[in-house]
Amino acid sequence: MTADRIRSLRRGVLTLLAVAAAYEASARSGYFAPALMPPLGIVAQALFSSILDGSMLHHAAATLYRVVSGFGLAVAVGLPLGVAMGRFRPVERFVLPLSSALMPIPSLAWVPVFILWFGLGNTVTILIVFYAALFPMLLNTWTGVRSVNPIWLRAAGAMGADEHALFWKVIIPGASPFIIAGLRQSFLRSWIAVIGAEMLAGSDWGLGWVIFDAKEFLDTDVMLASLVVIGCIGFFTERLVFGSIERATIYRWGMAHSAKG
Amino acid sequence: MSSDEKAHYAEHAMHDVVDHLAPPQLGVDAGLFRRAARNGLPFVVVGALWEAVAHLGLFPAQFFPSLETVAATFVRLTLNGVLPHHALDTLVRLTAGFALAALAGVAIGIVMGRSRLAEDILLPLVSIGAPIPGLAYAPLFLLWFGPGDVSAVVLVAFVSAFPIIYNCWTGVKAVKEIWLRAAQAMGADDRRLFSHVIMPGALPYILTGLRLGLAQAWRILVAVEMLAAVPWGLGWLIFGAQEFLNTDVMLAGIAVIAVIGLALEKLVFQPLEEFTVVRWGMMS
Numbered sequence: 001m002t003a004d005r006i007r008s009l010r011r012g013v014l015t016l017l018a019v020a021a022a023y024e025a026s027a028r029s030g031y032f033a034p035a036l037m038p039p040l041g042i043v044a045q046a047l048f049s050s051i052l053d054g055s056m057l058h059h060a061a062a063t064l065y066r067v068v069s070g071f072g073l074a075v076a077v078g079l080p081l082g083v084a085m086g087r088f089r090p091v092e093r094f095v096l097p098l099s100s101a102l103m104p105i106p107s108l109a110w111v112p113v114f115i116l117w118f119g120l121g122n123t124v125t126i127l128i129v130f131y132a133a134l135f136p137m138l139l140n141t142w143t144g145v146r147s148v149n150p151i152w153l154r155a156a157g158a159m160g161a162d163e164h165a166l167f168w169k170v171i172i173p174g175a176s177p178f179i180i181a182g183l184r185q186s187f188l189r190s191w192i193a194v195i196g197a198e199m200l201a202g203s204d205w206g207l208g209w210v211i212f213d214a215k216e217f218l219d220t221d222v223m224l225a226s227l228v229v230i231g232c233i234g235f236f237t238e239r240l241v242f243g244s245i246e247r248a249t250i251y252r253w254g255m256a257h258s259a260k261g
Numbered sequence: 262m263s264s265d266e267k268a269h270y271a272e273h274a275m276h277d278v279v280d281h282l283a284p285p286q287l288g289v290d291a292g293l294f295r296r297a298a299r300n301g302l303p304f305v306v307v308g309a310l311w312e313a314v315a316h317l318g319l320f321p322a323q324f325f326p327s328l329e330t331v332a333a334t335f336v337r338l339t340l341n342g343v344l345p346h347h348a349l350d351t352l353v354r355l356t357a358g359f360a361l362a363a364l365a366g367v368a369i370g371i372v373m374g375r376s377r378l379a380e381d382i383l384l385p386l387v388s389i390g391a392p393i394p395g396l397a398y399a400p401l402f403l404l405w406f407g408p409g410d411v412s413a414v415v416l417v418a419f420v421s422a423f424p425i426i427y428n429c430w431t432g433v434k435a436v437k438e439i440w441l442r443a444a445q446a447m448g449a450d451d452r453r454l455f456s457h458v459i460m461p462g463a464l465p466y467i468l469t470g471l472r473l474g475l476a477q478a479w480r481i482l483v484a485v486e487m488l489a490a491v492p493w494g495l496g497w498l499i500f501g502a503q504e505f506l507n508t509d510v511m512l513a514g515i516a517v518i519a520v521i522g523l524a525l526e527k528l529v530f531q532p533l534e535e536f537t538v539v540r541w542g543m544m545s
Binding site for chain 1: 304380392482500506525526
């Protein structure tokens with residue numbers, strides 16, 4: 001570690017400490033109601049007690065279940081459809097106008113409609129996540145397939161690759177930087193959508209719901225504790241899951257030096 | 262499309278394909294009419310399916326209104342001024358929140374890019390705040406600022422500031438050291454350096470950041486309006502209509518949202534993007 005990095009690190013840590021101290025000071029000054037601005041100790045306590053009694057884990061599990069189902073559904077639909085759009089002109093002509101009309105509508109605008117149609121509960125949340133995640137997946141895959149160098153296709157064809165081999169050995173690896181960027185972006189959108197949908201279509205469990213519910217009772221400590229959990233989950237999926245997928249595929253294949261989403 | 266353009270398109274699309282939905286030149290050679298017919302066909306098919314389901318009475322008409330009903334509601338609400346009022350308030354909120362975010366975000370991003378001290382201080386804060394979905398802050402902001410416009414605008418500004426900060430910071434850092442040194446060697450002072458070298462060099466990134474920030478603001482604004490109990494606004498219109506099972510009002514509201522979204526896409530995002538790509542070549 002160079003002296004430069006050590007200095008950056010020290011300054012960073014100092015900033016965080018200073019911000020924490022400033023927060024703590026204003027929380028304890030009594031100028032703001034403690035219900036609105038609980039000291040950090042109480043937030044930490046809320047976090048640990050909710051983890052220990054299992055409720056936070058239950059909330060996190062409920063949210064993850066919804067996000068993974070909706071996201072999985074979006075991948076299951078968006079990936080094949082995107083490939084079909086890239087390969088077959090009629091599919092592209094049918095799907096593209098529809099998706100350009102639907103995409104600018106924020107997924108959360110559908111929440112009230114979906115609540116009326118499907119009732120409160122998991123279905124609404126999962127469908128909202130699906131809606132949010134579908135378009136990045138679809139359009140990235142489509143762009144990826146179209147960006148596969150035609151020379152590769154012709155070369156593979158000339159060497160006798162059939163449609164099956166062409167698809168798995170050329171098109172999918174060639175489109176992978178876009179597909180992985182799409183996965184990443186889809187997940188990011190899913191993560192935002194699930195929190196919003198849980199707040200609006202709250203069932204009994206879920207990190208979004210618990211934050212919104214805590215507001216009714218002025219449990220600001222619970223809100224902040226849930227925010228910490230949400231931030232951690234978002235951070236780790238982004239870094240660990242997608243970072244490692246990227247390293248395992250496109251970097252190794254030499255497709256891209258950095259394909260950030 | 263020349264191969265060069267294609268390369269730009271592909272390179273750029275890697276960064277954010279989604280906020281950029283330029284339909285490829287669908288049949289440039291075809292006439293305008295044929296193009297319109299081709300793009301309209303999917304909507305006709307989906308519309309016909311919708312009508313069939315609505316008229317078959319599989320679902321109660323209240324939950325699944327026919328398109329005529331939605332259109333009639335749309336016209337009625339537009340004529341009596343309700344829908345324009347909601348739309349206007351939403352747009353004002355979007356503009357106010359985004360303007361705040363743009364001012365603060367560009368300033369913070371540039372300072373972070375230029376000063377090592379500012380970077381060291383601000384980067385940890387930005388990287389802690391960014392991965393939390395903006396809406397998760399909503400209840401907290403509602404408690405702190407009370408329900409209403411202030412919360413909605415501040416929240417939208419807060420959320421859309423992150424992509425702006427991040428891109429401005431990257432953009433200023435991406436200005437080549439050698440350009441700075443060349444300009445300095447030719448006697449440029451700090452102000453000239455900033456306005457003639459750093460700003461033009463970082464501008465594509467800054468514009469990209471603004472575009473992403475606006476898209477982000479648009480995506481959460483509707484939900485914020487639902488949560489913040491503002492008196493007017495498209496999000497509130499949809500959410501309020503749920504209480505009375507007015508599905509036609511909700512769908513009319515969503516139609517307006519779609520129109521605004523498309524207008525943002527076609528009038529703001531795409532021109533901005535083409536401008537940056539054409540003017541500066543590639544984004545990276």
